[in-house]
Amino acid sequence: MTLNLVATTAIKKAVVLINDLDTSKFPLLLTRILSKLHLKDERTFSEEEEEKLQSSLSLTDGDLELVIHTLEFILHQAAYHTAKPGLLGQQLQQIELEEEKVKVIVDAWKNAAADVVTKLRQRTITPKRLEEINWRLNLQMAQSNKSKMKLPNAMFELKINDEDSEAKEKIRFEMTHDELYSFYNQLETIQKQLDNLG
Numbered sequence: 001m002t003l004n005l006v007a008t009t010a011i012k013k014a015v016v017l018i019n020d021l022d023t024s025k026f027p028l029l030l031t032r033i034l035s036k037l038h039l040k041d042e043r044t045f046s047e048e049e050e051e052k053l054q055s056s057l058s059l060t061d062g063d064l065e066l067v068i069h070t071l072e073f074i075l076h077q078a079a080y081h082t083a084k085p086g087l088l089g090q091q092l093q094q095i096e097l098e099e100e101k102v103k104v105i106v107d108a109w110k111n112a113a114a115d116v117v118t119k120l121r122q123r124t125i126t127p128k129r130l131e132e133i134n135w136r137l138n139l140q141m142a143q144s145n146k147s148k149m150k151l152p153n154a155m156f157e158l159k160i161n162d163e164d165s166e167a168k169e170k171i172r173f174e175m176t177h178d179e180l181y182s183f184y185n186q187l188e189t190i191q192k193q194l195d196n197l198g
Contacts, residue, residue, distance in 0.1 A: 002081055002083075002087065003077055003078060003081040003083040003087055003088065003091055004091070005074065005077065005091040005092070005094065005095050006095075007094070007095040007096065010066065010070070011070055011073075011095055012095075012096075013066060014066050014067055014069075014070035014071075015070075015095055015096055015097055017059065017063050017066065017067050018067055018070070018071070018097060018101055019096075019097060019098045019101060021057055021067070021101075022057065023100050023101070023104070025056060025057060026101060026104050027104050027108065029053070029057075029067075029068075029071070030071065030104060030105060030108045031108060031112075032044060032045070033068065033071050033072055033075065034075060034108060034109075034112040034116055035112075037072065037075055037076065037079070037116050037119075037120070038116065038119035038120050038122075044068055044072070045068070050064060071105075074092070074105070075109070075116070078109060078113070079113070079116050079117050079120050082113075082117055083109075085106045085109055085110045085113075086106075088105070088106055088109055089102050089103075089105075089106045092105055092106070128160050128161070128162050128169075129160070129161050130158060130159070130160060130161075131159045131160065131161045131168075132158075132159040133156065133157070133158055133159075134156070134157040134159075135154055135155065135156045135157070136154070136155050137152065137153075137154055137155075138152070138153050138154075138155055138174075139151070139152050140152075140153070151176075152176075152177055153174050153175060153176050153177070154174065154175050154180055155172070155173075155174045156172065156173055156174070156175070157170055157171070157172050158170070158171040158172075
């Protein structure tokens with residue numbers, strides 16, 4: 001599957017706005033968008049910066065938002081498909097971006113693509129990530145009503161890192177031999193499915 005930008009109504013409107021932008025200011029806008037593309041929940045520009053941009057680029061609030069979102073979308077698509085600069089240029093021409101703007105976007109993509117793709121690959125879908133697993137085996141030998149018994153179990157401690165809050169969390173649980181065996185079989189199934197995708 002390769003990059004295929006479709007000129008939706010919103011993209012067509014954004015293309016007209018982008019074509020009208022001051023070419024000397026456009027590379028700065030693009031550089032900032034590329035530098036923030038990998039951040040999930042952070043806005044590319046603060047409210048104060050957006051107000052200055054509206055004035056500088058002579059755009060309304062809604063038009064500026066459309067331009068930023070469209071450029072972010074195009075660059076996300078290029079990153080997702082790891083698009084070659086030539087293909088990106090062709091796609092931008094097909095949605096009727098003017099040659100000057102196409103050249104600026106393609107040049108910016110050439111310079112930033114490797115870094116952007118690497119950062120996006122490192123980004124996780126969920127903010128919580130497993131950092132460490134500790135475990136130990138226990139053997140329960142007796143209970144108050146049973147004097148002789150052997151009940152093995154495994155105790156686990158998972159250390160979870162939350163990227164959003166910088167908090168670390170510990171989850172503790174134990175499993176019997178049967179539960180552990182069932183869990184192991186599920187992990188084997190997951191591993192096979194991952195291998196088939198790779």
